[in-house]
Amino acid sequence: MTAALKFTVLLLTLVCGRGQLFNDIDYFDEEVKPAVLDSKYGSLWPLPQKVKISEVSFKLTSASFKIVDAKDSSAGPSCSLLKDAYRRYYEHMFGIAKRQQLSKSRRTGPSELTELQVWITSPDSECDGYPSVTSDESYELVVDQPYAVLKAPKVWGALHGLETFSQLVYEDEYGAKSINTTQISDFPRFAHRGILLDTSRHYLPIKVILANLETMAMNKINVFHWHIVDDQSFPYLSRTFPQLSQQGAYHPYTHVYTPADVKMVIEFARLRGIRVIPEFDTPGHTQSWGKGQKDLLTPCYSGSEPSGTFGPVNPILNTTYDFMSQFFKEISTVFPDAYMHLGGDEVDFSCWKSNPDIQKFMAQHGFGDDYSKLESYYIQKLLNIVSSTSKGYMIWQEVFDNGVKLKPDTIIHVWKGNQEQYQSEMAKVTSSGYQTLLSTPWYLNRISYGQDWRGHYKADPQDFQGTEEQKKLVVGGEACLWGEFVDATNLTPRLWPRASAVAERLWSAKEVTDVNDAFSRLSVHRCRLVERGIPAEPLFSSFCPREYKGV
Ligand SMILES: *[C@@H]1O[C@H](CO)[C@@H](O)[C@H](O)[C@H]1NC(C)=O
Numbered sequence: 001m002t003a004a005l006k007f008t009v010l011l012l013t014l015v016c017g018r019g020q021l022f023n024d025i026d027y028f029d030e031e032v033k034p035a036v037l038d039s040k041y042g043s044l045w046p047l048p049q050k051v052k053i054s055e056v057s058f059k060l061t062s063a064s065f066k067i068v069d070a071k072d073s074s075a076g077p078s079c080s081l082l083k084d085a086y087r088r089y090y091e092h093m094f095g096i097a098k099r100q101q102l103s104k105s106r107r108t109g110p111s112e113l114t115e116l117q118v119w120i121t122s123p124d125s126e127c128d129g130y131p132s133v134t135s136d137e138s139y140e141l142v143v144d145q146p147y148a149v150l151k152a153p154k155v156w157g158a159l160h161g162l163e164t165f166s167q168l169v170y171e172d173e174y175g176a177k178s179i180n181t182t183q184i185s186d187f188p189r190f191a192h193r194g195i196l197l198d199t200s201r202h203y204l205p206i207k208v209i210l211a212n213l214e215t216m217a218m219n220k221i222n223v224f225h226w227h228i229v230d231d232q233s234f235p236y237l238s239r240t241f242p243q244l245s246q247q248g249a250y251h252p253y254t255h256v257y258t259p260a261d262v263k264m265v266i267e268f269a270r271l272r273g274i275r276v277i278p279e280f281d282t283p284g285h286t287q288s289w290g291k292g293q294k295d296l297l298t299p300c301y302s303g304s305e306p307s308g309t310f311g312p313v314n315p316i317l318n319t320t321y322d323f324m325s326q327f328f329k330e331i332s333t334v335f336p337d338a339y340m341h342l343g344g345d346e347v348d349f350s351c352w353k354s355n356p357d358i359q360k361f362m363a364q365h366g367f368g369d370d371y372s373k374l375e376s377y378y379i380q381k382l383l384n385i386v387s388s389t390s391k392g393y394m395i396w397q398e399v400f401d402n403g404v405k406l407k408p409d410t411i412i413h414v415w416k417g418n419q420e421q422y423q424s425e426m427a428k429v430t431s432s433g434y435q436t437l438l439s440t441p442w443y444l445n446r447i448s449y450g451q452d453w454r455g456h457y458k459a460d461p462q463d464f465q466g467t468e469e470q471k472k473l474v475v476g477g478e479a480c481l482w483g484e485f486v487d488a489t490n491l492t493p494r495l496w497p498r499a500s501a502v503a504e505r506l507w508s509a510k511e512v513t514d515v516n517d518a519f520s521r522l523s524v525h526r527c528r529l530v531e532r533g534i535p536a537e538p539l540f541s542s543f544c545p546r547e548y549k550g551v
């Protein structure tokens with residue numbers, strides 16, 4: 001909408017009253033409400049499954065408050081994942097370097113909370129492991145005297161519980177840190193709660209990726225879907241095929257992810273309970289691969305002559321599969337997660353159609369004119385290659401739509417269509433017995449004027465016609481931020497707090513749908529992100545007690 005049109009809308013709204021005329025525009029909604037109505041859940045985000053907050057409150061001071069291992073915890077002093085998290089959350093609650101002010105002689109009053117004990121209850125804390133789709137992320141938190149207790153079977157639940165604890169801390173009217181007596185019992189509704197970032201359309205510096213992993217943890221997002229390469233550039237530095245990024249990255253030294261970079265991202269994510277799932281999309285979306293790997297892409301023809309341009313991966317050459325075997329063998333060792341995302345979306349058939357060798361191959365294999373059969377032929381071979389690395393795979397919905405034979409544990413990623421279409425796709429995928437993941441309503445790269453997070457908040461991945469068994473096959477969803485118009489300058493404010501809406505949809509109970517209560521909590525949550533140094537954009541006219549100061 002142009003500025004002039006917006007102004008007209010505003011005038012008409014003032015003259016005609018709101019609503020009727022432009023009822024698809026909801027950005028005036030807050031005009032009729034106080035800026036922030038207090039939620040009885042304070043600023044918890046995403047809302048835990050069970051919460052009881054009382055009006056009895058304690059003070060916390062940076063000088064005497066400690067986060068410690070419970071005596072019987074299975075994760076002892078050697079668990080650096082927890083030590084790291086204790087330090088992080090202490091800083092989130094009190095700011096950096098306050099610890100130095102610790103004075104030994106200070107006496108603590110009865111209305112002061114001095115300790116949070118973290119108790120990992122299962123014999124195997126998984127402290128040194130990687131999170132997975134089956135990880136236990138549950139926790140229980142009791143804030144009371146003489147100390148608060150955070151109980152979790154595994155470290156993954158403890159990480160979430162620490163975030164929740166930090167969200168319970170608020171400042172009273174005199175600026176003193178306070179926390180109310182609280183009981184929380186919590187676990188995620190869906191196991192897969194992801195965010196896709198695209199490092200091909202624009203290169204994202206490691207620092208930006210890490211800052212967003214940090215923010216994901218604050219929203220209990222547990223999957224970083226790394227759409228690492230695409231047509232535009234190939235920033236992944238492969239040890240086996242270094243020429244891929246040498247030729248295919250925007251710049252061979254400054255715009256690449258080295259093995260050390262990738263390792264750092266994976267470890268940083270692990271320490272926050274986040275899985276890193278890389279996507280190497282083929283056979284389409286591969287223009288940048290062709291620059292460093294001769295004969296990988298299909299030569300397109302114009303009439304009877306090669307036109308000098310290239311199409312998708314060439315599916316008729318044995319060398320293609322030799323290359324893919326070696327390449328994915330490397331990927332399977334570099335990325336520890338049990339799943340890889342293999343893409344498979346938007347394959348353009350026009351180049352394949354133009355190529356006489358491909359036409360001959362089609363005839364030999366009895367594919368007729370059906371190029372989706374050729375695509376399936378390629379994907380089938382690719383899936384066999386990846387299966388032999390003993391990884392599971394996720395694929396975009398087209399691969400399923402084209403009837404490719406898939407392993408039973410394959411996750412079909414739904415991204416296309418309008419609401420009716422994606423719901424019927426979810427029904428189809430699950431009635432075939434496959435697990436599925438929803439992204440269609442959560443393409444956060446699409447922006448518009450107003451509070452579009454409300455629409456994101458309303459979408460529910462289990463809203464489709466199907467049995468209870470089918471609904472159970474929904475593993476979760478992902479918010480996608482495709483990179484055509486996004487780089488380090490605008491990524492974080494574009495993503496947050498809009499992705500937070502998706503985070504609550506995927507974590508909290510299905511019944512948590514009160515958008516006014518959500519607005520109240522999310523407004524404060526957003527200010528909390530700002531206070532933690534994250535430039536999360538505002539939801540609407542408002543202020544934060546401590547505004548963003550820039551970097
Ligand atoms: C916490 O307790 C205070 C009184 O000490 C009360 O005003 C406030 O509403 C409580 N917060 C929540 C979220 O219940």
Ligand SMILES: *[C@@H]1O[C@H](CO)[C@@H](O)[C@H](O)[C@H]1NC(C)=O
Pocket residue numbers: 318
């Ligand atoms: C490709 O591999 C197949 C099966 O291993 C073999 O039959 C065929 O001769 C090979 N083609 C070429 C051109 O090497």
